[in-house]
Every structure is written in C-alpha cells, then in structure tokens.
Amino acid sequence: MVTGMANAQDSSANSLYPVIPKALGDPHPEGNDFMRINHMKLMRHDRDETVRLGNRDIEYSIKECVACHVVAGPDALPIAADDNQHFCSACHVYAAVKIDCFQCHNSKPDENIQIRLLGSVPDPEELARYVNEVSE
Template sequence: MKRLLVSVLMIAALLGAPVLAEGLLPNIPKAIGEPHPEGNEYWRINHPALLSHDRDMTVIDGVRNTDASLAECVSCHAVKGPDAAPVTVESDQHFCRACHDYAAVKIDCFQCHNSVPEVADQAMLLPYRENPVAELRAYLEGVSQ
C-alpha cells in the first residue's frame, strides 16, 4: 500500500493537479504561510528524507540544521479543531496524518516533538527532557537496526 501510494504520488507529480482532483489522494488540509518554493509534489515525495535525523547528527554535533524544522511544519500546517485550538497528532485531522493514515505509514516523531505550534519560544522546541541527546542517540541506534 505504501509503495502503491508512492507510485500514485509520483504519477501525480508527473501529471500534475488533474490526478489529485480525481480523488486518488486523501484530503490534505490547507496550510498557511508561503508555499514551498520547490512545489507540493516535491514535498510530498521528499519530506521523509528532508526531515531525517540522519543529517542531524548535526543535532548531536551541536550544529542545528533548520532547513526542515518539524516545529515549523506543524506551525504552518496546523489544523484547527472544534475548539479553534490546533489539533494534536492524536486527532485524525492532523496534517501529518492525512496521508499517513491513508497509506498506513506510522511515525513516532511526536513522542518527543510537539505536534502543535509552539506559540511561545522557538527554543522550547521540545518538551523538557532530562537528557535529550542520549535519548536521541538511543532512538537512532534503534532505528538503524
């Protein structure tokens, strides 16, 4: 199913909008702010690589790469719930779940990362953790097995 959706996305990328209009894709919530200069197709296909922790060994080395910031994703892509507050990833309305639920993709990023916009300080990107780097290192060892 995952592969099928990826193929559909790639075909959609080649053919452009008409395929989407035919309802082959899930209903993706609208975003606010500037669209991505690279375009939606590019982002649909490449966001897993762009978000990967691989290159933020930078995180561990202390060089923060903010090209693709999860905190920023959930800001522009926030979806308001019935109470007008942004929904968390617990809700199937959450932007990151629009396609993932459809394609049966599971991500565990929001165990640590906030799934709603951080209104306060950008530096408070993650909830307080005793030893985030050690936790991240353990996590990365887990995923690379």
C-alpha cells in the same frame, strides 16, 4: 444547495488522494509534488547524534511544519497528531505510514504561534493593540 455539497464531498472522498488540510503562509518554492515525495528526507536526523549534540545539518524544522500546517479543532485550538485530521496524520493514516517523531516533538505549534489561529476572530495586530491598551 445541499445535494451539490454532498456531491462535492463525494467526489473528493472517491478520489484516490486523501483530503489534505490547507496551510498557512507561503507555499514551498520546491512545490507540493517535491514536498510530498521528499519531506521525510528533508527532516531526517541521526537520532542519537541529535539527542546528544543537536544536528546543525537539518535545514527543515519540524516545529515550523506544524506551525504552518496547523489545523484547528472544533474548539479553534490546534489539534495533535493523534487526530486523523492533523496535517501529517491525514496522509499517513491514508498511506498506513507510522512515524514516531511526535513522541519527542510537539505536533502542535508553540504557544506564540497559536495566536495565528485566532486570525479568524480578531486579527493578530488588532489583538496585540488590544492587549497593549489593556495593559497600559
């Protein structure tokens, strides 16, 4: 019912927390609370060292963040961080946090991961089978 839906939206809009897009894959073993508080520490790198040498101490990949936390736009393709609906931006806009990470890092998943978004249309295995058949 329309009124019911409007109410549901109102209650989430009124809550003191931003609407966080749902992720793909397994949740973090550390839990959501831990990730909310500590995600920035997990990915920290010494900029100069990383750019020159690469930093093997970073255990968390920003590439993987944006893969599992991908959000599809109206065209079913991943949206970038300049869109307020992007996983990272949803919170940061709300909390008035500015990050420069995506000046260098891609805020969308790598090409091969984008196929997962098609999951709602054909399932990736089906798609692979289809592609194999076509290329035979």
